[in-house]
Amino acid sequence: MEYVIELEHVTVRYQELVALEDVSLRVTPGEFLALIGPNGSGKTTLIKAILGLVMPAAGTVRLFGKPPQQLDGDWKRVGYVPQTAQIDPRFPIRVFDVVLMGRYGQVGLIRRPGHRDRETVWRALERVGMAELAQRPIGRLSGGQRQRVLVARSLANEPELLLLDEPTTGVDVGATEGLFDLLEVLHQQGMTILVVSHDVGVVAQHVNQVACVNRRLVAHGRPEEVLGGEVLECMYGPQAAFVGHGDFPHVVVQRHGPQEG
Amino acid sequence: MPEILSYTFMQRALLASVLIGTVSAVIGVYVVLRGLSFIGAGIAHASFGGVALGFLLGINPLLTAVVFCLLTAWGIAWTSRRAEVKEDTAIGIFFAATMALGILFIGLMRGYNVDLFGYLFGSVLAVTRLDLWLSLLLGAGVLLIVGLFFKELLFITFDPEMARVSGLPAGAIYVLLLSLMALTIVLSIKVVGIILVSALIVIPAAAAYQLTEDFRRMMLLAVVIGNLSAIVGLFLSYGLNTASGATMVLTATLIFFLSALLSPRRRRARV
Numbered sequence: 001m002e003y004v005i006e007l008e009h010v011t012v013r014y015q016e017l018v019a020l021e022d023v024s025l026r027v028t029p030g031e032f033l034a035l036i037g038p039n040g041s042g043k044t045t046l047i048k049a050i051l052g053l054v055m056p057a058a059g060t061v062r063l064f065g066k067p068p069q070q071l072d073g074d075w076k077r078v079g080y081v082p083q084t085a086q087i088d089p090r091f092p093i094r095v096f097d098v099v100l101m102g103r104y105g106q107v108g109l110i111r112r113p114g115h116r117d118r119e120t121v122w123r124a125l126e127r128v129g130m131a132e133l134a135q136r137p138i139g140r141l142s143g144g145q146r147q148r149v150l151v152a153r154s155l156a157n158e159p160e161l162l163l164l165d166e167p168t169t170g171v172d173v174g175a176t177e178g179l180f181d182l183l184e185v186l187h188q189q190g191m192t193i194l195v196v197s198h199d200v201g202v203v204a205q206h207v208n209q210v211a212c213v214n215r216r217l218v219a220h221g222r223p224e225e226v227l228g229g230e231v232l233e234c235m236y237g238p239q240a241a242f243v244g245h246g247d248f249p250h251v252v253v254q255r256h257g258p259q260e261g
Numbered sequence: 262m263p264e265i266l267s268y269t270f271m272q273r274a275l276l277a278s279v280l281i282g283t284v285s286a287v288i289g290v291y292v293v294l295r296g297l298s299f300i301g302a303g304i305a306h307a308s309f310g311g312v313a314l315g316f317l318l319g320i321n322p323l324l325t326a327v328v329f330c331l332l333t334a335w336g337i338a339w340t341s342r343r344a345e346v347k348e349d350t351a352i353g354i355f356f357a358a359t360m361a362l363g364i365l366f367i368g369l370m371r372g373y374n375v376d377l378f379g380y381l382f383g384s385v386l387a388v389t390r391l392d393l394w395l396s397l398l399l400g401a402g403v404l405l406i407v408g409l410f411f412k413e414l415l416f417i418t419f420d421p422e423m424a425r426v427s428g429l430p431a432g433a434i435y436v437l438l439l440s441l442m443a444l445t446i447v448l449s450i451k452v453v454g455i456i457l458v459s460a461l462i463v464i465p466a467a468a469a470y471q472l473t474e475d476f477r478r479m480m481l482l483a484v485v486i487g488n489l490s491a492i493v494g495l496f497l498s499y500g501l502n503t504a505s506g507a508t509m510v511l512t513a514t515l516i517f518f519l520s521a522l523l524s525p526r527r528r529r530a531r532v
Binding site for chain 1: 294409412413415416419420422423424425426427428429430470473474475476478479
């Protein structure tokens with residue numbers, strides 16, 4: 001079968017710093033995968049390697065069966081939501097025009113977006129609840145609203161695979177739930193989703209696969225299989241533990257010291 | 262005022278100023294938003310080597326300047342793409358090397374060339390019929406390409422990484438943008454001068470940036486401010502008998518500070 005994403009023994013270095021080491025990961029169609037790990041663990045690097053934005057020093061990356069450099073027309077199958085920090089909030093541009101950029105790849109060089117492209121943009125804006133603010137400059141949005149604009153931009157491309165890099169950073173709890181509800185709907189409609197997060201508690205309730213990264217791939221499997229003590233210790237150090245809640249572990253807390261009993 | 266325009270050189274200078282005010286401002290929008298001011302200064306200085314070579318070989322210096330500026334733009338893009346050195350380091354190297362070449366070429370010439378120094382500081386009187394045609398050709402070419410690749414240039418300026426991931430040839434479009442900068446610089450050096458040419462690209466766009474949060478409006482405002490600076494600067498320089506390029510740049514600077522004072526951005530946040 002064709003994997004949506006296939007990494008084999010991928011190592012990425014930034015000069016001497018090894019950001020990722022010998023990571024092998026396969027994502028099947030329809031999977032809803034969370035990539036978790038502490039800050040600086042290489043999660044963003046992994047997404048950028050998948051997209052061909054950073055070149056691995058060793059190993060191979062395949063997206064829809066091809067190296068990302070040769071994806072060409074298949075880029076329209078990929079949606080990417082970068083961290084909001086990547087966007088300059090002072091750039092003079094309106095919400096609608098940002099989301100319209102999601103169509104540019106499909107519109108093609110030189111040609112202008114047409115009626116159908118605009119319709120798709122409106123639908124994407126409605127899905128994230130930003131249609132009313134379509135004409136607002138991005139400089140006048142909250143962090144959470146800006147995040148939703150970037151999600152809408154990726155949806156405007158009507159992708160089969162959606163990659164989101166820390167979409168809940170700086171977003172309040174309600175908006176985070178709203179985003180994951182949307183992702184669940186998209187997943188049920190058949191979209192393959194990979195979401196990067198350092199927030200284990202939130203993602204564990206929604207996704208069907210978890211991969212833990214801390215420079216290496218620590219574990220990969222269903223949330224209830226993966227989120228055990230070993231993974232936690234590797235990711236967050238020996239002080240961490242899960243509080244069980246229902247069928248799967250829920251929240252990361254500090255373990256009390258022995259003298260406190 | 263009308264009798265000034267009865268002079269042929271003044272008519273040419275006015276046409277050249279409108280052209281410069283328009284094209285520089287359009288390219289300036291991308292330069293300001295993408296933070297390419299230093300590359301602009303680097304390419305502008307590279308034109309010095311080209312101009313000196315033109316004088317040495319006895320051909321129109323604007324032609325050799327086109328070659329020098331384009332090669333420098335591509336050199337900077339290539340070096341930073343390889344990521345062996347940082348982009349500003351690459352600019353610093355090209356900047357100095359092309360200036361050094363220019364000085365070397367001057368040394369090879371017999372005697373002191375007054376015209377060459379006209380290129381450094383800019384001179385309205387020096388715009389010949391051929392220069393004007395060459396500038397018109399370059400300017401029309403730049404504006405046409407910006408029109409054709411409007412959405413692609415916007416995309417790589419706003420979010421280059423996303424532009425790559427959308428499947429557009431983002432790297433090639435970036436090189437295209439640097440090439441457009443190079444051509445814009447060449448068409449402006451005769452009037453504005455090598456030393457000040459990048460200022461006339463950056464300042465009108467920076468002033469427009471203060472006044473709006475809409476991309477198209479920023480471009481339109483930059484063109485208005487660019488033309489205003491170029492035309493007012495031209496007539497002031499004629500009336501006051503000052504250097505045209507410097508007068509245009511100071512006019513633009515004045516407009517910039519006025520815009521910054523009036524800026525709606527300023528009321529909300531620091532810029």
